[in-house]
Amino acid sequence: MTVDQSMYEALAREDQAHLLHPQYFAPDHQQPVIFDRGEGVWLADIRGRRYIDALASLWNVAVGHGRGELADAAAEQMRKVAFTNNYVGFSNVPAIRLASKVIDLAYDNMQGVFFTNSGSESNEGALKAARFYWNLQGRPSKVKLISRERSYHGGTLATSAMTGLPAFWKGFGPLVPEISHTRKPENLECDCTPNTDGECACWIEQAILREGPDTVAAIIVEPVKGAGGVWTPAPEYFPRVREICDRYEVLMIADEVITGFGRTGRWFALEHWGVQPDILSIAKAITSGYIPMGAFIVTGEIFEALKRAPTDARFMHAYTNSGHPTAAAVGLRNLQIMEDEHLVENAAAMGEVLGDALRGALEGHPHVTNLRHLGLMAGLSLVKDAATGEAFDPAATPALRVQRHMREEGGVITRVVGDHVVFAPPLVVNASEIGQIVDATRAAVRAVTGA
Template identity: 45%
Template sequence: MDDVVSYDESLAASDQRHLIHPLHHPKDHANAKIFVSAQGAMLRTADGREYIDSLSALWNVNIGHGRKELAAAAAAQMEKLDYASAYAGYSNEPAIKLAERIVGLAYDNMSAVYFTTSGAESNESAFKFARYHWKRLGKPNKVKVISRRYGYHGVTLAAMSATSLPNYHKMFGPTVPEFLQVAPPYPYRWPGNGDAGIGAAEAVEEAILQQGPDTVAAIIAEPVQGSGGVIVPPPTYFPKLREICDKYDVLLIADEVITGFGRTGQWFGMGHWGVKPDLMSFAKGVTSGYLPLGGVVISKRLHDVILDAPADEKFMHAATYSGHPVCCAVGLANIDIMDKEGMVERAKVQGDRFRAGLETLSSLPCVGEVRGIGMLAAIELVEDKGSRAPAKGLGAKVVAQAMDRGLLLRVRAAADGPPPSGDVLVFAPPLSTPEATLDRIVQIVGESIQAAM
């Protein structure tokens, strides 16, 4: 046992000396948990403790941890073909087959896939697809991108400029020009009694008219705003938004990095409202996080413009690891498991059950709203139910209490969003999480909220 403690302390010290982490601050990392193994919906740390993973690690381990089939798929592909360039003039079997599979699962207007390694890179690529499209069609001024407040699209420079959570901008500004934000379809925080769906869609129209339709290339929208607080739009929003995009010739980019691959109870989130985007970015769930992979799926409309380009206007966008054969092989194996085990339908059924469990906490004085769709859920915390005054700081206390009880929980803190932002507890358990574990999450969250109050 002494050897284990000594090893753990040595590793932690080396971590603090040599490793810079995402969202890094030394104070936050003073007592870091060092994960050593995982299985299903459980994570284990070097000190021997076990935790329920209520966020699929980072919204991405959709099929659950420890699936040996994915390890086997990676090993088999590495032994056969470890890496080969997928630049024009070259290709590989796993990339071809995965592209075909994703197009078949996506919206029926989709045609082709460009592979990336992350969600942020996928959105960066989507912005370039949009600008390329308009330049090819002789409209070089259509370069602006509209996003929504509380939206998260990654934190590379252009993606960060579309992300509308101020803490991500503070130390890295200025943001990239030609990006602007509008009101989100956030029913719980919508001012007045109007339809948040229609109102938020009309806010996009107002921005297009203000900027000039001949300057706006695209709007990027998560079907459900994930990191911003699992904000589920009213059913009126996306049909109206699609109508507005068509009216002003603006491309609709669906950021399905979180909502893709079964998370919402459908393969892709926009399907809930019968709306087809022009481009769809994805990552996370395509490999369930086992290897880095993302991409952009484009419609036939955009694909034809690329295929018809003269040589001097070819699509000069690239990345070394686009179409990586090992990542794509794991993506294929992951989709096979989801298909075989009915995980998309399971996400709908068990997601409804999980959310019903969370609803039992609505009687607590600081629970303002429980919301979600599929295996995505949130609890918005308030100081007062009547005024909906946002709670600030309570979320971190709930997270600490939950951790003491063996639950890893994430909060969108008030400081991370624009006013009137409050603390929101967010959930995205693996789609395979057993019912008993989902019930345990609800129990721990209830205990933790009461202890934190």
């Protein structure tokens, strides 16, 4: 579909009149890009403009756009049956098979899958599962959750509280109690190598000690903080965090809503450091965004505890659409595509191409610092002075201007967070498309900073 200017304007007015968008702020929607179709890493809007989707839409379209196989999988399943529920004594074949497939791919210690509709529901359920587990263990005081600065965990009230980005709290208080964040300890001498955002594993230990280990149910960690700006960890960070969790008997929830299913060049990101979580949250790439689905996954130990629960301790957590047959059928087909086309291996190889290209284009630039990447997740920071690290005046909004230039002049769509520009193209991306993404970035940085 390609529409003329008057049809575009009519649709934009209709959008402005009725559609409340995520992170709604009216000026953002004065001249919306209205998407129409996609193919591979490419998107086209209703005016016929083409863009490279350098964020896999919202980190989720792993197998790329336009996959007829996934539409066929959905249609085939829908023709069989509209919906059947997964509650007390009922099940369906795609959900059974997808649960087994996910357990095959996930960490060795994972055993039980609870399907959700989104990453937020996965994290909210993960916290409920952690508390429930400690109750079953006769330790009901372990209820608190510790999260990290700059993390993003979702849009429900509890997952907004988990999120370590204050912009997501403003105007929504009071937030859910018993959820707190790590902060830089004062006067702490430690031998940790900091992560790219300056955080150390000892911040987690300090937070657990501050709250009291007997009251802490779990910590929640993104292996690479995504929506907060793509911040990669030091190699020893997660092994140390695992050790701290074990020492204080605190469950480790890995939020792999972005990093799960190949994004970092491994099926799941903690594999990079030989670490396994106790609960794993996933969503996004399980269906490559073709249909909503997520899950939280628990270890054999937690699953066994739920199986042995007494009659008055049923795990009363539920969603109508948990294990929806259509979503599960799409998930199965999507994971098969990922395996058949070796997309995790491609993410690892193309991630190196992306990292090298960004460094080649921008390392040493007077207004760019902290080029970072793991697999096909990358980020860079714009600063007034790279030599001193001095930040731009917030009113200058350099990243927003870079983003706009990339889109309007370079035909590349990506995302910015504060002064950070982030990249996460579909896992099917090739070297030439990465070249176009990086060229557009370099041109935009030059246009905005003059260097």
